Amino acid sequence: MADAEERFSGSGLYLHFPFCSSICPYCDFSVLKGDRDRRRRFVDALVAEIRLYEGYPGCFDTIYFGGGTPSILEADELERILGALEEQMEIADGASVSLEANPEDVDERTLSSWQRLGIDTLSLGVQSFETGELSFLGRGHDPETARRSVEMALAAGFRSVSFDLIYGLPDQSKESWKRQLDRAIALAPGHLSCYQLTVHKKTVFGVQRRRGQLPELAGELQAEFFFEAHRRLGSAGYEGYEVSNFASALEHRSRHNSKYWDHSPYLGLGPSAHSFDGRSRWWNEWKEGPWSRRVLAGERPISGTESLSERDLALERLMLGLRTSDGIDLDKIDSLCGTALGKLNTAVIEEFVREGKIERFDGRLIPTLEGLAIADSLALGFEIT
Numbered sequence: 001m002a003d004a005e006e007r008f009s010g011s012g013l014y015l016h017f018p019f020c021s022s023i024c025p026y027c028d029f030s031v032l033k034g035d036r037d038r039r040r041r042f043v044d045a046l047v048a049e050i051r052l053y054e055g056y057p058g059c060f061d062t063i064y065f066g067g068g069t070p071s072i073l074e075a076d077e078l079e080r081i082l083g084a085l086e087e088q089m090e091i092a093d094g095a096s097v098s099l100e101a102n103p104e105d106v107d108e109r110t111l112s113s114w115q116r117l118g119i120d121t122l123s124l125g126v127q128s129f130e131t132g133e134l135s136f137l138g139r140g141h142d143p144e145t146a147r148r149s150v151e152m153a154l155a156a157g158f159r160s161v162s163f164d165l166i167y168g169l170p171d172q173s174k175e176s177w178k179r180q181l182d183r184a185i186a187l188a189p190g191h192l193s194c195y196q197l198t199v200h201k202k203t204v205f206g207v208q209r210r211r212g213q214l215p216e217l218a219g220e221l222q223a224e225f226f227f228e229a230h231r232r233l234g235s236a237g238y239e240g241y242e243v244s245n246f247a248s249a250l251e252h253r254s255r256h257n258s259k260y261w262d263h264s265p266y267l268g269l270g271p272s273a274h275s276f277d278g279r280s281r282w283w284n285e286w287k288e289g290p291w292s293r294r295v296l297a298g299e300r301p302i303s304g305t306e307s308l309s310e311r312d313l314a315l316e317r318l319m320l321g322l323r324t325s326d327g328i329d330l331d332k333i334d335s336l337c338g339t340a341l342g343k344l345n346t347a348v349i350e351e352f353v354r355e356g357k358i359e360r361f362d363g364r365l366i367p368t369l370e371g372l373a374i375a376d377s378l379a380l381g382f383e384i385t
Helices: 036-052 075-088 108-116 131-136 143-156 174-187 204-210 219-235 257-261 288-296 310-321 330-337 346-354 369-373 375-380
Strands: 011-017 059-067 090-101 121-127 160-167 191-196 239-242 245-247 266-269 274-276 280-284 302-307 358-361 364-367
Touching: 011 036, 011 257, 036 075, 036 266, 036 288, 059 075, 075 090, 075 108, 108 143, 121 143, 131 143, 143 160, 143 174, 160 174, 160 219, 174 219, 191 219, 219 239, 219 245, 219 369, 257 310, 266 280, 310 330, 310 375, 346 358, 364 369, 369 375
Parallel strands: 011 059, 011 266, 059 090, 090 121, 121 160, 160 191
Antiparallel strands: 191 245, 239 245, 266 274, 274 280, 280 302, 358 364
């Protein structure tokens, strides 16, 4: 089994576009509403931030436009941002460029303009194919628009098309979730993401839950939905290569997101964006206003930094690796981080193997499906010095 680090070895570049036409009640990202003039001023500031990183070390082989809703950017705005990146940074030949898009923004004109700009991967925020669920989630499209957007994107010939689904909604039935998965399989995208609904404190859903207005789906059902996704999609030829992510073939794995999971360096630009250089992590001002003011004053808008110890790095590699089907190479972690995970955890590993949570394969520890379901707690069972 090839190591993920060998497949995706360059640095990643993330650009956060915070604007949305409406704010979904579950969204915990840095997002806001803004008219076209405000969005254009944002692009001015983002280009200015890119210039602040002129000559930044590393060659970027993935560029990811996230948000927010970057698909509401005009083609000339996207072109301007990409042009600034080419001027100020080292971009690898054949770098993958990904764009998050809402289904209602997809039509022949936008698809053509995105392809002309070199965007090769689309990630569509479908979330559900059920009318009631889309309404509950505050989405701006209907099931037919969702289906049509996927079909049009696939027909346009992008290198990879992905879309998201959310499960674990209050009162959601197992039959509904099975229908979602079957509709997804029938569309045959290269990639799928299936996320459990998470309620964050400061969101609309968080407020409703504190007031007792939002029931929570039982934990046992949440687990059943997780297993149903992995088994149903697995039977259809999709590898669950990460806890929430599925690819129909190796080339459809998310090249950019894989960098987060294999500890590759990445640079984040835009409000709230995070960066990692292999030893330390830093993050930008969360709100667009403070971020923009600092950028336009000629200052990198960093609001916090964190230096990672060898132990921190080992724990992160362990936790991230156990969330993937590639698992972990303990010898590599020990070599990179100066730890002795294998020797310290012989008994723990044997116990996890007996319990069917981990398998050994070609010198690696690979989580089983049962292990993936508890990946974070699995990692915390290891001793690290």
